[in-house]
Amino acid sequence: MPEGDFEMSNNGKRIRLWVSYDGTNYHGWQVQNNGITIESELNRALTELYRQEIKVIGASRTDAGVHALGNVAIFDVNSPIPAEKVCYALNARLPEDIRVTRSEEVPRDWHPRKCESRKTYEYRIYLGEILPPVKRLYCHHVYRPLDVEAMQRAAAILVGEHDFKSFCQENAQVESTVRTIYSIELTRQGNVPGGEELAIRVTGGGFLYNMVRIIVGTLLEVGFGRWTPENVRRILEAKDRSAAGPTAPAKGLTLIQYEFAGEERKTE
Amino acid sequence: MPEGDFEMSNNGKRIRLWVSYDGTNYHGWQVQNNGITIESELNRALTELYRQEIKVIGASRTDAGVHALGNVAIFDVNSPIPAEKVCYALNARLPEDIRVTRSEEVPRDWHPRKCESRKTYEYRIYLGEILPPVKRLYCHHVYRPLDVEAMQRAAAILVGEHDFKSFCQENAQVESTVRTIYSIELTRQGNVPGGEELAIRVTGGGFLYNMVRIIVGTLLEVGFGRWTPENVRRILEAKDRSAAGPTAPAKGLTLIQYEFAGEERKTE
Numbered sequence: 001m002p003e004g005d006f007e008m009s010n011n012g013k014r015i016r017l018w019v020s021y022d023g024t025n026y027h028g029w030q031v032q033n034n035g036i037t038i039e040s041e042l043n044r045a046l047t048e049l050y051r052q053e054i055k056v057i058g059a060s061r062t063d064a065g066v067h068a069l070g071n072v073a074i075f076d077v078n079s080p081i082p083a084e085k086v087c088y089a090l091n092a093r094l095p096e097d098i099r100v101t102r103s104e105e106v107p108r109d110w111h112p113r114k115c116e117s118r119k120t121y122e123y124r125i126y127l128g129e130i131l132p133p134v135k136r137l138y139c140h141h142v143y144r145p146l147d148v149e150a151m152q153r154a155a156a157i158l159v160g161e162h163d164f165k166s167f168c169q170e171n172a173q174v175e176s177t178v179r180t181i182y183s184i185e186l187t188r189q190g191n192v193p194g195g196e197e198l199a200i201r202v203t204g205g206g207f208l209y210n211m212v213r214i215i216v217g218t219l220l221e222v223g224f225g226r227w228t229p230e231n232v233r234r235i236l237e238a239k240d241r242s243a244a245g246p247t248a249p250a251k252g253l254t255l256i257q258y259e260f261a262g263e264e265r266k267t268e
Numbered sequence: 269m270p271e272g273d274f275e276m277s278n279n280g281k282r283i284r285l286w287v288s289y290d291g292t293n294y295h296g297w298q299v300q301n302n303g304i305t306i307e308s309e310l311n312r313a314l315t316e317l318y319r320q321e322i323k324v325i326g327a328s329r330t331d332a333g334v335h336a337l338g339n340v341a342i343f344d345v346n347s348p349i350p351a352e353k354v355c356y357a358l359n360a361r362l363p364e365d366i367r368v369t370r371s372e373e374v375p376r377d378w379h380p381r382k383c384e385s386r387k388t389y390e391y392r393i394y395l396g397e398i399l400p401p402v403k404r405l406y407c408h409h410v411y412r413p414l415d416v417e418a419m420q421r422a423a424a425i426l427v428g429e430h431d432f433k434s435f436c437q438e439n440a441q442v443e444s445t446v447r448t449i450y451s452i453e454l455t456r457q458g459n460v461p462g463g464e465e466l467a468i469r470v471t472g473g474g475f476l477y478n479m480v481r482i483i484v485g486t487l488l489e490v491g492f493g494r495w496t497p498e499n500v501r502r503i504l505e506a507k508d509r510s511a512a513g514p515t516a517p518a519k520g521l522t523l524i525q526y527e528f529a530g531e532e533r534k535t536e
Contacts, residue, residue: 020400020401020402021401021402067402087398091398096404097404099399099400099401100398101397101398129369130288130355130367132367133335133364133365133366133367134288134289134337136364
């Protein structure tokens with residue numbers, strides 16, 4: 001059947017995409033007036049594929065420079081193209097720094113931001129005097145020594161259900177700033193080519209705007225010895241963005257995994 | 269002392285640079301008529317710094333797309349700038365995908381290609397159906413299953429002193445094609461974000477043109493089950509480039525370490 005000949009019907013389906021990207025060359029996820037975004041590229045490729053205007057809804061609207069191995073998006077369409085084949089057709093129309101790793105049909109009422117989920121971010125820090133060029137787009141560079149053990153103790157204080165108002169960009173419009181973090185794992189990786197790296201993996205039920213980057217910026221202050229883990233408890237209690245550390249740079253952050261309640265599937 | 273005021277004398281010194289780069293945007297190491305290279309950028313930055321024409325001599329003339337954590341170059345200069353400070357002055361004049369990680373004075377007769385050395389290359393292969401965009405410039409993508417154990421047995425056959433004529437680009441002009449490989453280590457890395465990777469580390473006393481990439485291309489044929497480890501022994505004996513496997517893509521290759529005889533220092 002030629003590509004333009006799909007039969008249209010009223011019983012359209014909802015398709016979920018798992019999206020992996022290098023955020024370096026994009027103005028983040030969300031469609032903007034000026035600048036290409038992950039969302040605008042997906043919309044363009046889908047509109048080309050189906051020859052009708054398609055707009056996706058994304059699970060996480062990542063910032064400019066943030067990477068993903070497993071972000072999620074949905075769209076609705078009337079089309080006989082099997083849902084599982086959509087990823088291949090899209091990859092042929094997407095630039096090589098965006099890949100759809102899987103596509104599948106989901107119930108018409110399924111929505112990635114309205115169902116229970118766990119997501120995992122990884123923040124990578126390169127420890128050493130000079131940042132190797134092959135790491136420059138994927139690691140934040142810290143050349144001062146870090147007390148990783150103190151950072152670990154500080155991280156443990158943030159695990160659990162808390163009001164993370166201090167860890168949210170100030171002008172974010174949200175009803176509640178209470179969120180649950182399931183785990184924060186710090187791993188020193190000494191055997192990577194080029195030197196030592198610190199990977200900080202944060203898993204939670206949901207995150208406020210810039211929350212992971214502000215957590216990392218705060219843990220770094222502890223690592224530098226400027227704050228103690230006990231300070232981090234007081235930062236939580238302050239419910240004030242200015243109490244926490246700076247927002248760590250976007251390029252060190254990768255959204256690595258989404259898990260949805262009741263589903264076996266996950267990204268990695 | 270202002271930058272243009274260095275006293276010149278006849279007793280110039282030889283300075284060694286340790287150079288780390290992302291090869292993606294360069295036409296390889298060696299100066300070419302068309303296209304920017306790592307060597308041409310180093311020459312330009314040094315010439316700017318010293319206000320006299322400087323040309324480096326490189327240890328390894330890596331191909332376009334090949335990366336390095338620790339390539340080495342030397343140059344001679346008459347200048348009061350302390351050798352140890354040259355790296356900082358150069359990095360201020362180099363693009364961010366080339367970094368000089370260390371600079372130091374060496375004896376006037378020291379030459380990186382005329383002294384005994386060990387170098388280590390790492391070749392990275394991403395195993396999985398779709399290559400995550402964050403890996404696209406640093407990994408070769410293999411989506412067929414690999415028999416890594418058979419590859420390991422084949423690699424063991426290549427370790428030692430052999431005539432590697434079958435593993436050398438045909439038109440390379442060299443006196444002898446005998447080289448020594450000290451070790452080939454294959455490591456599956458399952459815990460990397462995004463999926464499984466296979467790292468192949470090859471350490472040797474010296475390498476022929478494209479030798480590591482042809483070794484990897486040959487080991488992949490074994491991994492696919494097309495050849496057995498015993499075939500690899502016959503490929504060595506054939507002394508014929510056409511007997512070996514294809515040259516694996518440049519982007520998966522990184523020169524990670526140089527060690528010079530009698531020196532403690534190494535890159536990593």
